[in-house]
Amino acid sequence: MKEKYSFITNWELRAPLEEVWQAILESEQWPQWWKGVIDVKELEPGNENGVGSIRSYTLSSPSRYKLRFNLVLTDRIEYQLLKGDATGDLQGTGSWHFRHHEDVTYVQCRWHVRTTIPWMNYLGVVLAPFFRYNHAIVMKWGASSLARKLNSELIRH
Secondary structure, rough: OEEOOOOOOOOEEEEHHHHHHHHHHHHHHHHOOOEEEEEEEEEEEOOOOOOOOOOEEEEEEOOOOEEEEEEEEEEEOOOOOOEEEEOEEEEEEEEEEEEOOOOOEEEEEEEEEEEEOOOHHHHHHHHHHHHHHHHHHHHHHHHHHHHHHHOOOEEOO
C-alpha cells in the first residue's frame, strides 16, 4: 500500500520577497546551495510563465536514501504561489506559498504525496516518523542554505 504523507514547512527570512521567490523558482540552481538536493534538470520549459514545465529532481535524505520524481508546474501566481504535480518515487502535489510583511518574507512549503518505493511502503507504518524526521532535516538545510545564499537572517525554519 502506498503511504500518504502531508508535510507543511514554514520559513521566515529577513530578505526581499523578490530574492526569495527567485531562488525558489530557479530550482535548477538548488544543488549549488541546498544540501540534500542532488540534481534538478528541466525536461520541458512550459509556457512563458513556466506553467507546464517539467523538472526532474533527485534528493538525498540525511539517512542516504534517495527520492527521484518529476514535477509539472501547474500554477504560478507571481510572488505568491508555485504549485505542481509530482510523479515518480513521490506522487501527489507540492506547493510554495509566499508573502511579505515589513522586512520579512514568509514561505510555506506544502507536500501532499504518496510514496511508490516498495520498501518505503512496506515499512511505512513503522518508519513514518523516521521519514518525517528526514524531511524536516532536508527542509531545515534548505532554509539555512537559502539564508546564507541571500546573506539574510533566518528567523524561523
